[in-house]
Amino acid sequence: MKITFVIFTLLLISCSSKEKKDKVDKQWNILTEKTMPTKAKLSFEETQDSLRKQLLKSKSNKNLKSSLLQELYIRDLVNQVDNKILFDLNFNLHGFDCGAPDCYSTNISFEIAAKEPIEFPDKINFELLEQGCGIENKNLTNGLFELVEVSTKYVNYYSKKQQSNLVILGEKKKLYYFPNTEPNAIKVKLLDQLFEQYDDEDPNAIVPYQSITMTTNEYENFLVK
Template sequence: MTISMKVLFVLISLLLFSCSLRTEKSKDKVTTLQQAKLIKTESNKQVEKHDSWEERQDSLRNVLLESKSNAILKSDFFQEFYIRNLVKQVNDKIEFKLPFDLHSFDCGAPDCYSTNLSFEIPVKTPVEFPKQIICQFLEKGCVEKETAIQVKFELVENLPTYVNYYSKTAKSNLILIGDKKNSSIYYFVDVEPNSIKVDLINDILSEYDEENPNSIVPYRSWKMLTNEYENFLENK
């Protein structure tokens, strides 16, 4: 084989390899688009079957849950967080990213600023929350200056359907209630140790008085409070 023929052979091989890569990337893109289209199509079919708003939302939730692939995160505790894109598994860790963008009871839309807490726990079966977590704390939005710090929390309550962490440094409680559709998250600030218990939350919320400056108002998340599952169809 002459040198010119060898060069031509190498060029043809590179061209074929490049075409193959572009084809694979194209296939991946098509697959992703097909999956997104399928979920939308299935959700529309489900919606058409029901008359009431509640039935439609239940159907949309089922479609979203069926589209998820992680068996651990589809378990009872994580299920609603998983549907609402607040939790994901990365290697051997479960990552939580919690945007607390409701800081009062006077609105149903997110505030112009958000208090974001993120942390991770090891993947275990059954689920086991550690006695201590380190949260990445970020306050951003319409604030004079963004705040980014690390906050240590200690586990003070732990049952199959909820966990309650307290930070002595931040004087705050982070509470996660994982009970399928009845799941919730709360972040209580400026509270003393042992003053916030999960079984007291309903009383705290029902006794809230906006005229009382000492009333306890937990931070909450719009993503956890909205009842419209259409909001989570795009970002599976």
């Protein structure tokens, strides 16, 4: 009886996985039939660019699509609910040598008023949640971000309490959270220089947290919920 139950369970899991794969394949075929010539062999970059364009078309919020939050919107890190824009940013890459998510995460969530065009307020109340391996209990704290820099291409906030910076680079499609930083230590125009001078043997080197959701180049990950 136990053996029969185990076999039945495995079959259910297998069928569920197959159904999910079939759903992904079906969506992929629909996209490719609309955007790709028959028998065309596209490079990885061309394929991902085509997928991104289709994902962008599928999004209905024109305000988010036309802002520096466009990439975060495509990847479901921001969304508008009623008259609020909600941010749910999960940072699970805590070093430059990480190709896969760490076993712990740093999640930052907050909201801003949904204005057209989008306006980033001078101050934002946020929640920071740390959980995963090495953390016995979920660590939830509140903080206040203060606006440091803003343009049509980027925004940079600093938190005195957490001594950290949150940086969103719209044009470059980057999202960073810098822990343990002094006021005015992080400037957008100096980031390239900061990364070029990075030394992994320097214990005082500034290393930002990143999100696998933002660093992945595979847009098919966002086709199925």
